[in-house]
Structures are given as C-alpha cells and as structure tokens.
Amino acid sequence: MLRIEDLYAGTQGQDILKGIDLEIKPGEVHAIMGPNGSGKSTLSQVLAGNEAYDVTSGTVTYQGRDLLELGADERALAGIFLAFQYPVEIPGFSNEKFLRTAVNAQRRHRGEPELDAFDFAQLAKDKMALMELDPDLLNRSLNVGFSGGEKKRNECFQMALLEPSLAILDETDSGLDIDALRIVSRGVNALRRPDRSVLLITHYQRLLEYIVPDYVHVLADGRIVRSGGKELAAELEQTGYGWLEDMTAGEVAQ
C-alpha cells in the first residue's frame, strides 16, 4: 500500500523528518506515537501533499506509484484521506456542497455517474447517523461554529463518505471526550477492510484501546526510533516519552 524510504522533509529550509522508513501493507493499521514536536503532523501533511512542506530526499511509493509526483487533489482521488488535526473553516461554503463536490470528484475520477442532491442526501443520512452527527450540520458553513468534537466527527463522517484506501488520522483523538472518542473509533473500525489501511497519529495510548493497531511506531526528532506490536503502546503509557531523550543522547554518545 504505502512504502516510505529514507524520507527527509520540512518547511522553511529546516528538515523536520530526518530519515523515515515505514511500510504499510493492505489491511494493516499502524499507529505513530511520539512527543510533541517529533514530526508526527509533518509526516501526515507531507503524505497528503501540503505544499507548505518540502521533501528534500527519499521516496514514497503508494500503490506502486511515486506519491511525491502527485498533487494533493490527485492523491485524494487516488484514495488517500487525511483527517485533519485542525479542520479548516470555510464561511459561506456549506458542508453539504463541499462533501457532495468531493464525493462527485471521486466518482468522476472512477468513471461513475455523479450523485445529485437527493442521492447524496440519502447517502449522507446513513453515514451521519453512524457518527451521531446532527443532520443540520450539513447545511451549515463548513466547520464554522462547529464544536471541537463536531469538527472531528465531521472529519470521520467525510472519511466514511469517501471510503479511502489509506486513511491518515492526525491526532483525531485530541480534545475528544470519551463518548466522542468511542464514536470516532466506531467510524474508523467500520472502515477496516483487508484492502484498506489506516495510519493513526496520536499522542496518547487511549485511542488505541478502541482502534487496535497491528503495529506501533515511536517517532522522535523526525525518525522512527522504535517499532513494535500493540503492546508497545501500553508500555509507552507506563514509561512516558522521557526515555527517548536518554536514548537520543545515548546515540549521540556512540
């Protein structure tokens, strides 16, 4: 599905990612954990194609294609979805219009007929119910005046509509109460299929109790310093991230 090799990337001439290697196979759920400033969000933005970040070296292959060659919209059409840590507000642009345009862009790309407002309303209704979202949110301006929890659930609602091959969730759990976390997790779990992969980016282990990952990676200072199974998350919960500093210091000493 996705293979990242020796990836260096950053912004304003400063590398934040310093040699990432990661492979995600179809059907797998990977979690990336790490302290603030370790480069977790940068990784998600680079994979989604945000032009504010520059890739200085390394390769990213997605479904056999060179991902870095594709623009952000092409990546989205190829099945990459990013649930934003901070969903963007667009006044005057209704949530419904935004989502219908996005769904139809995907359908057009796949050569399927576009959905009209009625078909879309039907589709949206079911998916909104899954996310326990108030249907009125569809008619409001995109993310404007949404509560923190509504924004995050709206991201997952979008994901459910677009059915991506690779879903990247950037700290979707931050700021969620336990009920919202449960709803969001249910949305992600409903998406799991042998041909779909998920990359969870999180600071806390809590989310991983609901969405159980196949692999957990620890990111520190732009590199993956440890990888393991789901038990690694529990271990991190015990030890915190303090040990990373000792480890990085140890490496330097060598």
Added chain:
Amino acid sequence: MSDEKKMLQELSDQEYKWGFVTDVDADTVPPGLNEDVIRFISHKKNEPDWLLAFRLKAYAHFLTLTPPRWQKVQYAEPDLQAISYYSAPKQKEKPKSIDEIDPEILATYEKLGIPLMEQKRLEGVAVDAVFDSVSVATTHQKKLADMGVLFMSFSEAVESHPELVRRYLGKVVPHTDNFYAALNSAVFTDGSFVYIPKGLKCPLELSTYFRINAANTGQFERTLIVADEGAYVSYLEGCTAPQRDENQLHAAVVELYVHDDAEIKYSTVQNWYPGDKDGKGGIYNFVTKRGLCAGDRSKISWTQVETGSAVTWKYPSCVLKGDDSIGEFYSVALTNNLQQADTGTKMVHLGRNTRSTIISKGISAGRGDQTYRGLVKMGKNAVNARNFTQCDSMLLGDKCGAHTMPYIESRNSTARIEHEATTTKIGEDQIFYCNQRGISTEDAVSLIVGGFCREVFQELPLEFAVEAQKLLSVSLEGSVG
C-alpha cells in the same frame, strides 16, 4: 513555482472572450464635443424641440463643471474631444422586423448568447439589443404591447410616447447631478424605455443588452423605467465590448421611477472589457443609476454583478420618498489584474418607516483595487426608518486591495442604522483542505467565492444567477491567495 503561483500567472494570461469586433458599416460622426454635434444627434433622431432644449441646457451646465476627482481610482482622464458621440450601424431604414437587421449584428448577439431571432428567443425574457449608439432590435414586442407594457428603444419612445418621456426624463437624475450625468444628458444617443401600466405585474423579464463595437466611440445610453401604481417589473442589463488598446468611455444614466405600491427589480451583469493584464485598454464605466420610490409602499431592488471594465465608478441609489418604501442593493464586484472599482450605493431615506438593505461583496484578485463607498442618509422626517448594511471583502493574493468607506448621516433620532463589515482571504490552508478531499484548486476557488456571493446571487433571476456564477468563475480562473 508553487501551484498557486502558477495559477496566478495563468490567470493573468487569460483572455477576454467577448473581445471580438464586428465588421459593419457604420454612420459615425467625427470626434469632438460641441453644440453642433448635439444638434446633429438631435436632428438625426428627429427629436422634438423640447428634447433638444433639454440637451443644450445640460451642455451649458456641463461646461461649468470639472471632472470629479474624489473617487479612489487612478486613470488618465478621457479626452472628451477625441470621442465620437454618435455611431450607428448603417441601415436603410429602421428595421421593421428582425429579418431586416444586418446579419453581422445578429451573428454578434448570437455569439454573445443573446439570440434575437424569433425561433431562438429566450423564453420569458424580452430583449432590447443596443449596438453602439442605437437600439437594433426589441423582441416580444407584440406580446408586451398587448399587455400595455411599453418596452422599446429610447428614441422610439420619444417618437411614439413623447408625453411620457417628457414627464419623467431627468426627474430622478437631473442634468445638474454630476459631470458625467450632465454629459450624458447632452449627448445620449439611445437606450431603453420601459413603462409598466397600473396594476400590471409584468410576466416577462425585460432585458437590455449593450454592445460597444465601433472604435473611438463612447456609449452614452439613457434608460428610463417607470412603474405605475401597483406595477411590477424585473429588468436585466448586460454589457460587453470588443478588446481594444485604447480606453473607451461608457457614461450611462439610468432612472427608475416607482409609484405607489409598485416595484422595480433591476439587475445588472456588467462585463465590459477590463483591459489586458498590464492595464492597457478597457472600458471606463462611469454610470449614474438612481431610483426614486416616489409612492408609498413602493420598492426598488438593485442587484449588480460587476466583473468587467478597467475603471468602474457607480453607485446605484434609492431615494425613499414614499412612506413605507423599500430600497435594496445587492452587489458583487470583482477586480482582477489592474482593474479598479469604486462602487456602492446611496440610500436616502425621506419618508416614514422607510427601510433599506445593502449587501455588498467585493472580491479583489491580482493587483485589483476596490472600494465600497456607501451613503445612508436619514432625513428629518424619516421616522422609524431602518437600514442594514453588510460589506464583505475577499482578497485573493497579496497584491490586491479592498477598502470600505461608509458614510452615515442621520437627522432623525428614531432611525436605526446598522453596519457590518468583514474582510476575508482565501487561504492556502482552505485550498489544501479542499484539495485533500479531491476538489481541484479551480473548483475550490470557484466554490468558496460562490459561497461568499450567495446572498447576492440568490437575488438574481434564476437563469442569470447561473450565468453570473459562471462569469465569476471564468474571471477568477486560477487565482488563488
């Protein structure tokens, strides 16, 4: 170069697709402005003496005026002596039917999407087509006449209904109003005249389509719309011009006169040639538009979508004289490349319980610069008068400008005035968010701008709302901030 920068570049290179020139023989007077030219125009149009006197009085007053300089626009003053004040496509006689019109002209309108031929006419819309200085065709005339609606070229109205023209001409915009209104009153050539009789709700949309074709001419049209007691009409004005290197002047006057319980809805989709990306050429659009709510419970609604012209300078206004009368102004103005616009409205509340609403949406891209300038004035008798104003500006890129200059004067303590203003920018984060959902940058910009303008577009007649949305997308293609 990032995608956004590339797109900005592409935008600048974009061409004006209505910029073609039609090859027709025309009667054109030599350039120059003097009494003889005015007498020539009046003679050419077989005008009665009172109208010539009106023109000459306006001209005499015009000579005492100097061009206004208070607007926030910069341009080279047009040389009024270098303009030809009359240009008419050569025709033997006034065409009696559409079949007699020069096929080149018909083809021009066809190309602009305004079919004049009987079988292709727009359903539910009657069109008056003005080519340079004269009206060349008016569709659906018989149907309108049967209802008692007068919809014809101004010249025709002067001939067939001189008493009506004389009664209303200059009553809303007197010849002394301003420099360009005085000029227009002296040299106007043609335009549209509409009269809706008492109690009639006109079932057809009436539309005038202005086309400047000849070089070195100005267009000085005069539009006069009268809605008698209880009448209603929806009127739409559209305009384009060929692409030329020199600036051309368009100085129109539009007067609306509304009696008791009557309503005029006036919509404009203005798409004059804006000049090239370096600011060369383009139309100077210096227009005086004003409506008088003379009667009680009368209503005037202006809706304008301004995407063209090198320099725009206009303030469609309402004088709310009748008690309980209503004035509305909905505007979308777009300035791109080096376009400049100083536009807004005036709401003058004279009567009791008068209400006005102003919704102005300004979009600046490229190096465009625009100013919203609006006056809300509450007279001493405007008891319980209310105004609500909302001015929103959107910036695309970092080289454009948006300014808001509201003027508020109130002489009545019971009057209520509200003013809201916002400025937004289409951010790269918004574009990226849309891209990430598979929406292209072009579509994202067009949708975000469309959302921004929604309150205004929903005021336009449906088919024109679609047109306006498309026009805006084309004018903005590729421009991202």
